[in-house]
Amino acid sequence: MENFQNIVVEIVDQTAVVRINRESKLNALNKETIAELKHAVASLAENNEVRGLVLTGTGPKAFVAGADIQEFLAKSKAEAMELSAFGHELMDRLANFPKPVIAAVNGFALGGGLELAMACHIRIASSNAKMGLPEVSLGLIPGYGGTQRLPQLVGKAKALEMMLSGEMIDAADAHKWGLVNKVVEQEVLMEEVYSLLNKMYAKSRNAIATAIEVVNTGFNAEQDGYKAEINAFGQCFGSDDFKEGVSAFLEKRKPDFK
Structure with a gap:
């Protein structure tokens, strides 16, 4: 696997762990990061040694705390639609990945970060995680599949409550609504993810x-x-x-x- 600027890819036994590695920016998604993730996901899909994929963020604070808002400045409507379609391609690749994909949500998962987590097949969150789609605060809506995937997971009414208020929910509330499969303490988050994947690898x-x-x-x-x-x-x-x-x-x- 080649060297990336914004992500780190590590293969642990049969599991590929992909970390968004922009800790100083709370792992915010920019176009370069999305491009690197698309490249890594395509490569790992073809790697027969890899049985499963884990997505997580670097550091104790954030999974991905949203999109990189600096990129939104001075974009035309056509450029914004192109950016949205570019993000959709990544999310669709994850959703249709032929091996189990787990999001280890280790902190804030907001905006594009929550959309990234929702594109994964399963989400396990640390107890400090907070999730939300705050795009309305910027005069926007979710652009990487969030308007479609959130209602599928939590139902239309709760999804609209989250999107129209822009407010975050904590890990316990996310678990109650089915947005995450399980909540554990941060220090055992990856252990929990590996444990679940190992059960799948036996099948x-x-x-x-x-x-x-x-x-x-x-x-x-x-x-x-x-x-x-x-x-x-x-x-x-x-x-x-x-x-x-x-x-x-x-x-x-x-x-x-x-």
Whole structure:
């Protein structure tokens, strides 16, 4: 993996840990950081040694505390739409990543930072984390998928409350509303993430990729998630993982997925 200016990529056993590394800016997302993340995500998707991906921020304060507002100055409408589309490409790559993606939310996740976390499949937060979409305070709306993903996670009414007030919620409230899967103390955050991923690594790589794909299909208004499930279920029956999984179950042993 090449050297990046704004992110750090480390492979720990079978897990790729990607840290947004702009601590002095509270890890704010600028265009260069988004470009580096897109490049890293594309490369890691092709790396067969990597079974899962973790996104987190450097330092104890922030996951990503929003977009870099300096970049917004003097942009035309067309340039703003181009920037939004550029961010959407990253979020869509994460959402459709064929391996588990966990956001380790280690502090503030605001604006583009919360949108980045929501694009991940699972979110585990440290107890000090705070989340929100404060764009209305700038006369804006979320531009990296937040208007669509937040209602999917917390429901329309809570999403609108958060977006229209621009106020933050704490980790406990985020957990109550289903925005994060679990809340732990910051010092054990990565340990918790690795523990969950290791449970997944013991399962079929093919089945995990298929499940991610079919679940995402159900959120696409142009596709029929139920039909996709039927087709994918049938496809699994032809896989080596299925044969090994069933054999292991009948023989009362742990499966050895290749």
